[in-house]
Amino acid sequence: MTGGAERGADRAGMQIVVDLNRCQGYAQCAFLAPQVFQLHGEEALTYAPAVPDDQLERVRGAATACPVQAILAGEQAGADAG
Amino acid sequence: MPAEARSDGRIVIVGASLAGLRAAETLRDEGFSGELTLVGEEPHPPYDRPPLTKQVLLGRVRADDVGLPRRRAVEARWKLGVRASGLDLYGKKVLLANGEQLPFDRLLIATGTRARPWPDPDAARLDGVFTVRTRDDAGRLAERFAAGPRRVLVIGAGFTGSEIASACRERGIEVTVAERGPAPLVGALGGTLGAFAARMQRAHGVDLRCGVTVTGLKGADGRLTGAELSDGGRIDADIAVIALGAVRNTEWLAGSGLAAGPRGVACDAGCRAFDMYGIVTDDIFVAGDVARFPHPLFEYQMLSLEHWGNAVAQAEVAAHNMISSGPHRRPHLTVPAFWSSQFGLNIKSIGVPTFSDQVVVAQGSPEEGRLVAVYGYRGRVTAAVSVNRAKWLEHYRRLIETAAPFPPGPGAADRPESAEPVPSDVPDPKVLSHGPTVALTGHLPDRRLTLVRPGG
Incomplete structure (x- = not known):
């Protein structure tokens, strides 16, 4: 993972978003990728939307394992915007 | 002119946030092969707002890192950092603030909302007075939180104000919440959960003042120093966060002939906008926070929902209907x-x-x-x-x-x-x-x- 100015809007790495209407706090993701997903209290999920490069495999695993399929991972939208 | 299903032509989407993005992806997913343009007032590609008042203010996530993942490539022309300033229904053109004109065959309006500003513009310009709607807002406020303010005053105890107060307490920052109503969250959840929310805030050390109005923000040398309350009280604070709710971005449609105003842009259950006479248009669609639509589960009341899930679901329906005709069109019926x-x-x-x-x-x-x-x-x-x-x-x-x-x-x-x-x-x-x-x-x-x- 890199820090500083090269992160952010122009970053071509993986972003995630969790549909928290769908999320029911099963917390599979928090076990599989604890650096990215954490429970805040008993069932509120927080996560890092910009996935560090060394966490890509773990996040893909978490997205697959989510019982309600609430995690979307992908390239940053609009990264090609001029 | 009868509406025909068309998978070509020019589609313009005004609003490059969650609803605009998901609509663009759905259009391509469902076979739209024409020219697609997205217009966004902010200079940033689409990003996710819910983390702004949570992870970002807690200092766990940088405001620059909240970009949205794409579902697929949209092969669109992105016009970011430019505001739409008008709509010509007869000429079928969107006018941009930079003078450019974008002709369209079909248009999606997804301009969302902005933070309601503090009513006194001079006080609103004081250093230390914030609203939180954009990623730039949240980034600046997170920096100030990290610098360790003496006290934060949050004005308005809806969801945004309450989440900001929560972030303050979690960071060990003293916070006062001022709300004119009888309790936090009461406007959305009613009295029982409002009373619960009030107890929860106080148990976490929030100085919660309900039934009061902030009558003025005070400053010295251009910096906020505090606020005066309607009960005669005074709060010393170096940061005030204005959390008075949202204003729908419809001013650019004034005079366009659409049914657009402070409540949003009225549309039918298929996301087709109404014109000022209540006649449904066939090539102008609306989705997300700016839309106002009838819902059969709620006696066909016109609903305006500032909800993440509604932006996604309504954008998908609008996009589908933009390239479908007659009985192939779908209603937007999801439960809020x-x-x-x-x-x-x-x-x-x-x-x-x-x-x-x-x-x-x-x-x-x-x-x-x-x-x-x-x-x-x-x-x-x-x-x-x-x-x-x-x-x-x-x-x-x-x-x-x-x-x-x-x-x-x-x-x-x-x-x-x-x-x-x-x-x-x-x-x-x-x-x-x-x-x-x-x-x-x-x-x-x-x-x-x-x-x-x-x-x-």
Whole structure:
């Protein structure tokens, strides 16, 4: 993972978003990728939307394992915007 | 001219946030092969707003890192950092603030909302006065939080204000919350959960002042120093966060001939915009926070929902209908839902809690800090709100969708006798500091819930 100015809007790495209407706090993701997903209290999920490069495999695993399929991972939208 | 399904031509989407993005992806997914243009006022590609008042203010995530993942490539022309300034319905053109004109065959309006500013523009310019709507707002406020302010004043105790207060307490920052209404969250969730939210805030060390108005922000040398309250009190604060709700971005449509105004852009259940005469257009569509649409589960009231899930679902329906004709078009019928996390609690809502006359705590209790409150209107279930009981909401979704009788049967309760329903005590939005995130913009036969905000 890199820090500083090269992160952010122009970053071509993986972003995630969790549909928290769908999320029911099963917390599979928090076990599989604890650096990215954490429970805040008993069932509120927080996560890092910009996935560090060394966490890509773990996040893909978490997205697959989510019982309600609430995690979307992908390239940053609009990264090609001029 | 009859509407025909068309997968070519020019589509312009005004608004490059969640709704605009998901609409663009759905258009391509469903075979639109024409020219696609997205216009966004902010210079950034689409990003996710919910983390701004949570992870970002907690200092866990940088404001620059909240970009949205794409579902697929959209092969669009992105016009970012430029505002739409007008719409010519006859010439079928969007006018941009830089003088450019974008001709279209079909248009999607997804311009969303912006933060309602502090009414005194001079005070609003004081260093230390913030609103939180954009990623730039949240980034600047997070920096100030990290610098360790003496006290933060949050004005308005809706969801945004309450989440900001929660972030302050979690960071060990002293915070005062001022709300004109009787309790936090009361405008969205009514009296029972409002009282619960007030206890929760105080238990976490929030200096909560309800029933008061901030009458003025005070500054010295261009910096905020504090605020005066309607009860004669005075708060010393170096940061004030204005959390008075949202203003719909419809000014650019003034004079266009569309049914657009402070309440949003009116559309039918298929997301087609109405013109000022109430005639449905066939090539102008609306989605997301700026839309105002009829919902059959709520007596065809026109709803305006400032909800993440609504932006996604409505964008998908709008996009589908933009390239479908007649009976192939779909209605936007999803049951409204949202979440909020604050003070370590996960609050989730399904249905429309303000569309209610009674509420019953069907499971758990405020004392346990986990519960499901079920809302009814005239004897049927219209909403449910869970606190740390998210897994139960699916059950209530089905009750809402089937207009099940209220109070709900014992099958859903976790104790032998059900609690007694009590009045849901949803106040008139006019008595609140914060604007509602769900606005019933029609009329109920027995109550007025009309939201009119002059000068918005």
